[in-house]
Amino acid sequence: MSVLADRIKEIIKPENLVYAKSPVLNDDIMHYCPGCSHGVVHRLIAEVIDEMGIQDQTIGVSPVGCSVFAYKYIDIDWQEAAHGRAPAVATGIKRVLPDKYVFSYQGDGDLAAIGTAETFHAVNRGENIVMIFINNAIYGMTGGQMAPTTLVGQITSTTPYGRNVDLNGYPLKITELLAQLPGAAYVTRQSVQNPAAVRKAKKAIRKAFEVQALKKGTAFVEVVSTCSSGWKLNPVDSNKWMEENMFPQYPLGDLKDSSRADADLYRIKG
Amino acid sequence: MAKVRGAVIVDTEVCKGCNLCVVACPTQTLALNRNVNNKGYHYSYMENPENCTGCTNCSAVCPDSCITVYRAKIE
Numbered sequence: 001m002s003v004l005a006d007r008i009k010e011i012i013k014p015e016n017l018v019y020a021k022s023p024v025l026n027d028d029i030m031h032y033c034p035g036c037s038h039g040v041v042h043r044l045i046a047e048v049i050d051e052m053g054i055q056d057q058t059i060g061v062s063p064v065g066c067s068v069f070a071y072k073y074i075d076i077d078w079q080e081a082a083h084g085r086a087p088a089v090a091t092g093i094k095r096v097l098p099d100k101y102v103f104s105y106q107g108d109g110d111l112a113a114i115g116t117a118e119t120f121h122a123v124n125r126g127e128n129i130v131m132i133f134i135n136n137a138i139y140g141m142t143g144g145q146m147a148p149t150t151l152v153g154q155i156t157s158t159t160p161y162g163r164n165v166d167l168n169g170y171p172l173k174i175t176e177l178l179a180q181l182p183g184a185a186y187v188t189r190q191s192v193q194n195p196a197a198v199r200k201a202k203k204a205i206r207k208a209f210e211v212q213a214l215k216k217g218t219a220f221v222e223v224v225s226t227c228s229s230g231w232k233l234n235p236v237d238s239n240k241w242m243e244e245n246m247f248p249q250y251p252l253g254d255l256k257d258s259s260r261a262d263a264d265l266y267r268i269k270g
Numbered sequence: 271m272a273k274v275r276g277a278v279i280v281d282t283e284v285c286k287g288c289n290l291c292v293v294a295c296p297t298q299t300l301a302l303n304r305n306v307n308n309k310g311y312h313y314s315y316m317e318n319p320e321n322c323t324g325c326t327n328c329s330a331v332c333p334d335s336c337i338t339v340y341r342a343k344i345e
């Protein structure tokens with residue numbers, strides 16, 4: 001054992017460091033439940049901001065929802081918006097300070113329910129902002145009520161027998177709808193349930209920030225996410241449930257990319 | 271004994287015992303400790319430290335950014 005301890009000591013040296021917490025995250029312990037996707041996405045945003053060297057040029061707009069406190073963790077300038085209004089607030093900030101990197105960070109209840117109008121019109125105006133959309137198919141913060149994105153048959157506190165389309169309508173694929181708007185420059189759907197997915201999601205977030213600098217329109221990144229508390233599953237089973245049930249309804253990948261040379265071919269016909 | 275090429279440090283007071291790193295580790299290095307931290311969470315630790323390759327899969331999935339990873343070539 002002491003041989004092993006010596007070997008570990010040999011490895012744990014500054015010159016061998018391959019991963020450490022991003023300096024753009026502060027030391028506050030996040031209030032999120034164990035395993036919550038919000039924490040992973042916060043980290044990816046912080047890492048992208050750090051790697052692009054834009055910490056003092058970035059302004060986030062936090063929502064109402066579990067991530068209402070995003071401003072407590074990512075060490076940049078923030079503005080907290082009223083429920084659903086983050087894209088409108090981000091619009092104002094970006095228009096007054098066009099050289100800053102401005103992003104909204106919103107859950108599905110925020111972005112796709114109460115804030116649907118703000119979401120659509122910000123993208124339709126082609127606001128040069130990044131919108132990060134955490135779709136966990138539920139209102140996490142308020143106790144797991146049905147969201148527009150809740151799956152058919154999914155049990156929530158307001159659909160105890162499962163979402164019934166006759167009563168509750170259909171799961172809203174808001175990302176597909178937004179991709180059809182000419183103001184949308186880059187639209188992608190990602191996830192963060194395993195290391196490969198996390199690395200892809202980080203690339204997508206980085207690209208969204210780079211697209212903002214091109215001033216071509218809105219960059220929209222959906223992250224299909226888990227809410228283990230709302231779903232009443234442990235974090236590992238939540239990831240499995242997400243893969244089995246969420247991905248067929250919300251398939252991963254790029255929906256639109258006008259920064260590509262073949263953008264016109266790639267664009268969804270409106 | 272197997273070659274030790276990687277090692278991780280878990281900030282045990284920040285860890286929430288979500289188990290995602292344990293599942294993401296391809297070498298079964300990690301496990302949740304039988305002991306708990308001050309918040310009552312069974313924190314992650316290197317149960318089989320000789321297995322670690324320093325691949326950073328665990329830190330990639332950790333929602334609480336509490337894993338630091340080191341990697342070295344050791345003869």
Ligand SMILES: Cc1ncc(C[n+]2csc(CCOP(=O)(O)OP(=O)(O)O)c2C)c(N)n1
Pocket residue numbers: 064065066067083106107108109110111114134136138139140141142147227
């Ligand atoms: C104007 C207004 N209406 C309703 C609420 C109650 N409320 C708080 S958070 C929330 C939904 C949050 O769900 P989501 O945006 O999906 O975020 P999550 O917690 O799942 O990340 C609601 C309805 C509120 N705070 N303000």
Ligand code: SF4
Pocket residue numbers: 031032033036037038066136140141226227228229230
């Ligand atoms: S309630 Fe859901 S979304 Fe909110 S912190 Fe907990 S797991 Fe995350």
Ligand code: SF4
Pocket residue numbers: 276277278294295296297298299300321322323324325326327328329339
């Ligand atoms: S660095 Fe890789 S091998 Fe080492 S504990 Fe983490 S996931 Fe396992």
Ligand code: SF4
Pocket residue numbers: 035280284285286287288289290291292313314331332333334335336337
């Ligand atoms: S992923 Fe992070 S928070 Fe979860 S058990 Fe591992 S070290 Fe702890």
Ligand SMILES: [Mg+2]
Pocket residue numbers: 107108109134135136137138139140147
């Ligand atoms: Mg939600």
